[in-house]
Amino acid sequence: MNAYNILPPNRSKLEEGFIHAFDQLIRYDTDIFSALLTPSDTPSETVNVLANDKGLKAWDSNATEQLKREQIKAAWPTRALAGTRKGITNAVEGNGFIAEFNVPEPFIVNITAHHEGLSPLTTNNINVLSAQLKEAVNGRDSINIAVGVIATNHEQYAMSVITEIRIMVGP
Numbered sequence: 001m002n003a004y005n006i007l008p009p010n011r012s013k014l015e016e017g018f019i020h021a022f023d024q025l026i027r028y029d030t031d032i033f034s035a036l037l038t039p040s041d042t043p044s045e046t047v048n049v050l051a052n053d054k055g056l057k058a059w060d061s062n063a064t065e066q067l068k069r070e071q072i073k074a075a076w077p078t079r080a081l082a083g084t085r086k087g088i089t090n091a092v093e094g095n096g097f098i099a100e101f102n103v104p105e106p107f108i109v110n111i112t113a114h115h116e117g118l119s120p121l122t123t124n125n126i127n128v129l130s131a132q133l134k135e136a137v138n139g140r141d142s143i144n145i146a147v148g149v150i151a152t153n154h155e156q157y158a159m160s161v162i163t164e165i166r167i168m169v170g171p
Contacts, residue, residue: 039072047072055079058131060124067096071128083138091136095129097147109137110144121149 074094081087
């Protein structure tokens with residue numbers, strides 16, 4: 001028997017049976033918690049709880065299920081890589097946008113974000129994007145965002161700029 005116990009060596013067979021039974025009850029064959037912590041595998045009822053656990057401050061509860069899961073998936077990598085090109089890209093792509101950006105001067109970031117269509121483009125989407133970009137950049141950065149919608153056909157490509165936002169993060 002591999003179970004640890006505090007019973008003395010002169011324990012009875014009944015006591016050994018209890019130790020063995022409890023050891024079998026406690027041992028799990030499958031990991032039931034890993035699916036709850038993975039955005040793609042968690043049940044839809046626990047998506048909001050997982051977003052809270054990951055520390056998402058800006059959250060649109062009316063967003064589509066797929067967009068919510070993408071935001072949760074991008075939350076930790078965005079914070080871990082804050083101030084880098086990859087961190088900003090994670091923040092933008094995690095909100096259902098395609099990012100193109102450049103840095104014309106130190107501490108100024110110009111971002112052009114094209115909406116992918118994971119959910120309808122609303123002011124809530126733009127507000128969530130702005131809040132998550134504040135966490136993704138360096139504390140001294142200034143962000144200029146142009147948010148647009150893409151329409152494609154077999155031979156044509158069009159983009160309409162809906163809004164431009166300037167965010168001052170630092171002093």
